[in-house]
Amino acid sequence: MTSLSGRSKVVVKKEMTLAERMYLPAILGGVIITLKHLFKRKATVKYPEKKREFSAVWRGQHVLKRDDKGAERCTACGLCAVACPAEAITMTAGERKKGEENLYREEKYATTYEINMLRCIFCGLCEEACPKEAIFLTDRLVPTEFGRGEFIYGKDKLVEPVDNRVDVTKRQTPAVLEFKKHKNLSHNR
Amino acid sequence: MSEVLTFKLILVFSIFGVTLLIAMYSTYLERKVAAFIQDRVGPDRAGPFGLLQPLADGVKMFMKEEIIPNVSNKFLFIVGPCVAMLTAIMAGVVIPWGGTLTINGTQYNLQIADLNIGILYIFGVVSIGVYGIMIGGWASNNKFSLLGAIRASAQMISYELAMGLSIIALIMITGTLSLQEIAAQQGGGVGSDWNMWNIVYQPIGFMIFIICAFAECNRMPFDLPETETELVGGYHTEYSSMKLGFYLFAEYINMFTSSAVMATLYFGGYNIPFINDLGLDPNVATILGTVFFFMKIGFFIFFFMWIRWTLPRFRYDQLMNLGWKILIPLAIANVAVTGLVMILMD
Numbered sequence: 001m002t003s004l005s006g007r008s009k010v011v012v013k014k015e016m017t018l019a020e021r022m023y024l025p026a027i028l029g030g031v032i033i034t035l036k037h038l039f040k041r042k043a044t045v046k047y048p049e050k051k052r053e054f055s056a057v058w059r060g061q062h063v064l065k066r067d068d069k070g071a072e073r074c075t076a077c078g079l080c081a082v083a084c085p086a087e088a089i090t091m092t093a094g095e096r097k098k099g100e101e102n103l104y105r106e107e108k109y110a111t112t113y114e115i116n117m118l119r120c121i122f123c124g125l126c127e128e129a130c131p132k133e134a135i136f137l138t139d140r141l142v143p144t145e146f147g148r149g150e151f152i153y154g155k156d157k158l159v160e161p162v163d164n165r166v167d168v169t170k171r172q173t174p175a176v177l178e179f180k181k182h183k184n185l186s187h188n189r
Numbered sequence: 190m191s192e193v194l195t196f197k198l199i200l201v202f203s204i205f206g207v208t209l210l211i212a213m214y215s216t217y218l219e220r221k222v223a224a225f226i227q228d229r230v231g232p233d234r235a236g237p238f239g240l241l242q243p244l245a246d247g248v249k250m251f252m253k254e255e256i257i258p259n260v261s262n263k264f265l266f267i268v269g270p271c272v273a274m275l276t277a278i279m280a281g282v283v284i285p286w287g288g289t290l291t292i293n294g295t296q297y298n299l300q301i302a303d304l305n306i307g308i309l310y311i312f313g314v315v316s317i318g319v320y321g322i323m324i325g326g327w328a329s330n331n332k333f334s335l336l337g338a339i340r341a342s343a344q345m346i347s348y349e350l351a352m353g354l355s356i357i358a359l360i361m362i363t364g365t366l367s368l369q370e371i372a373a374q375q376g377g378g379v380g381s382d383w384n385m386w387n388i389v390y391q392p393i394g395f396m397i398f399i400i401c402a403f404a405e406c407n408r409m410p411f412d413l414p415e416t417e418t419e420l421v422g423g424y425h426t427e428y429s430s431m432k433l434g435f436y437l438f439a440e441y442i443n444m445f446t447s448s449a450v451m452a453t454l455y456f457g458g459y460n461i462p463f464i465n466d467l468g469l470d471p472n473v474a475t476i477l478g479t480v481f482f483f484m485k486i487g488f489f490i491f492f493f494m495w496i497r498w499t500l501p502r503f504r505y506d507q508l509m510n511l512g513w514k515i516l517i518p519l520a521i522a523n524v525a526v527t528g529l530v531m532i533l534m535d
Contacts, residue, residue: 027500034226034499044230 056170059122059137062115063166064159067105072159073134076110080126080135088119089126105132113158117142117151127171131180136168196297200286204301208281212441213243215490219441222494250434258329258427265328270428270435273321277442280314283307284449285369287459287479290472299459299479300369307368308356311450312349315405319345321439322414326424337423340505341414344404347512348411352401354520355394358527359454362390368450372458386457393523395455397516402447404512407440409497413505448489449482456485 019025045052054060065073076093094111096104103109124137145151160166217232217239224231232239257263284307287299304310319342326338363371375386388395404411415423422428425436452458459478469477503511 030499031495034495037228038222038225040228042225042230043228046230046233 054139058139059124061117061138061140061142062120062126062153062158063136063138063168064113064155065134065136065166065168066160066162069102070162071101071103071105072109073105073132074110074113075106075108075132075134076113077108077131079129079131083125083129084120085123085125086119086121088116088121090114110155113155115153115158117153118148133172136166136171138166138168138171140166192295193297197301200299201301204281204286205278208278208442208445209438211445211486211490212438213247215441215444216246216437217243218490219494219497222491223498226495226498247434250431253430255430255432256427258331260330261427262328262330265324266427267432269321269325269328270432270439271321272324273318273439274435274442276314276318276321277439277446280311280443280446281449283310283368284446284453285372285458286482288471288475290475298369299475303367303369306366308360308366308454311368311446312353312356315443316345316349318439318443321436322424325428325436329424329427331427333421333426334424337414337416337420337426340420341407341424344407344411344413344508344512347509348401348404348516351397351512351516351520352405354517354524355391355397355401356454358394358520358524359387359391361524361527361531362387368453368458372453372460375457376460376464386455386460388455391455391523391527393519394527395451397520397523398455399451400511400516402451403493403496404508406443406447406493408444408493410500410503411508412502413508416502444490444493445486448486448493451489452482452485458482 067073076091078091078093081089081091091110091113093108096107096109122137126135127137142151220242221231221239232242235241235245257266282301283304285298285300285303290297290299322341323338326334326336326341329335359371360366363374365371365374371387375384403409407414413423414420415425417423420426425433428436459475459482461474461478461481464474464477467474
């Protein structure tokens with residue numbers, strides 16, 4: 001049967017020549033390859049000292065944002081928890097008391113807010129679901145720990161400090177804000 | 190007399206220390222070479238460039254739990270690694286580490302014992318080394334250990350034959366079994382005492398010798414006794430803590446010793462070409478020679494590792510084929526050709 005494409009090759013099991021049967025030329029070739037690799041540039045990035053450059057929209061450790069006056073934006077609506085495909089987010093809602101207006105932006109707030117970083121797949125759906133611009137993924141890495149319990153991040157690790165704000169302007173672009181205005185899109189409802 | 194004895198004692202302890210130190214840093218070098226060949230950087234956390242890594246590994250080995258299997262033969266289980274370590278260290282006794290030092294008019298040889306049967310001594314000691322592996326594998330009472338031990342002994346005995354035959358051709362040329370004399374014969378400079386290294390006369394012999402050395406040290410293309418992919422850990426499957434450390438250490442010491450033997454037999458030992466023509470002080474020349482000798486050893490150790498990360502492992506029947514059907518006939522032919530050439534040259 002003739003090949004239509006003409007690209008197929010017939011495999012022949014040919015006898016090895018003397019040089020091939022001695023293996024030494026082949027071994028020499030292999031040795032030269034490994035020697036070349038000895039002097040090649042290394043692929044390793046020495047992590048804690050040197051960090052690899054991240055993309056502008058890298059999805060790393062989450063942050064719970066505060067507004068301009070320093071009040072927490074999260075209102076514990078639970079949309080992020082519903083959106084989360086990995087079931088990593090839990091929270092309990094509480095009511096704001098008098099005198100706490102500078103702490104929480106709206107009457108309802110999250111008394112506890114926990115993300116299990118071992119469950120999280122860093123897809124960013126929580127960020128997309130959030131109607132209050134409260135949760136964002138940042139370019140920070142989740143550090144390693146010795147125990148599983150330490151990977152459940154509470155508000156102490158998630159909420160940004162007042163005096164040390166986390167910059168999310170690269171993720172919260174005007175295009176994104178415009179997109180979130182369309183209430184007819186399913187995830188904005 | 191006592192001065193000579195003191196000198197020998199110092200030499201014994203320094204050689205012992207240097208052997209252990211080099212074996213220790215061979216583990217570091219192995220990991221570095223492996224990493225560099227695979228485009229990684231290797232251990233670099235403990236100390237500058239990771240130089241304290243062997244210490245950390247040693248501490249780790251000591252701290253590990255010591256497990257002696259219930260069903261093992263406990264006495265033999267402990268004897269195994271001891272024998273392996275002992276024989277590995279003993280082989281360094283006859284190697285000439287340098288020329289002669291002259292202190293206060295007395296000449297001191299930089300060799301612990303100048304046996305006139307030096308090569309035979311090394312072969313004898315290395316053969317006992319098989320027992321360390323064999324005893325350990327047998328005493329573990331584990332099928333993987335036993336398989337590894339059987340493979341090790343079969344392999345080492347097979348390759349010792351070819352190794353011995355390759356040496357015979359060399360001995361025919363040099364006319365002596367003493368390593369000191371073989372090393373001295375390869376020295377010289379311009380003029381009447383001009384000598385080549387033995388590699389020039391015995392390239393095929395050297396090739397057989399180095400292949401057999403790989404097999405004797407259970408190094409990579411022939412590391413069937415410990416094939417981690419099929420035998421878990423081979424003969425040291427049941428070993429833990431420092432007893433495992435002894436086995437691994439013995440392997441590196443064997444590597445060091447066989448590198449030293451190769452450098453002595455085929456690459457001029459402690460001789461630097463043309464060193465006699467520079468007109469240096471004899472003591473300085475001796476020390477330089479020793480340094481040069483260790484550089485040769487270092488190169489061979491590196492070569493061992495280089496090959497390890499280049500070639501895949503042999504299958505067991507291929508290993509036996511290579512040993513019995515190729516290397517031994519080749520070695521015999523080498524002996525015959527060498528003899529013929531020697532007769533014709535006369």
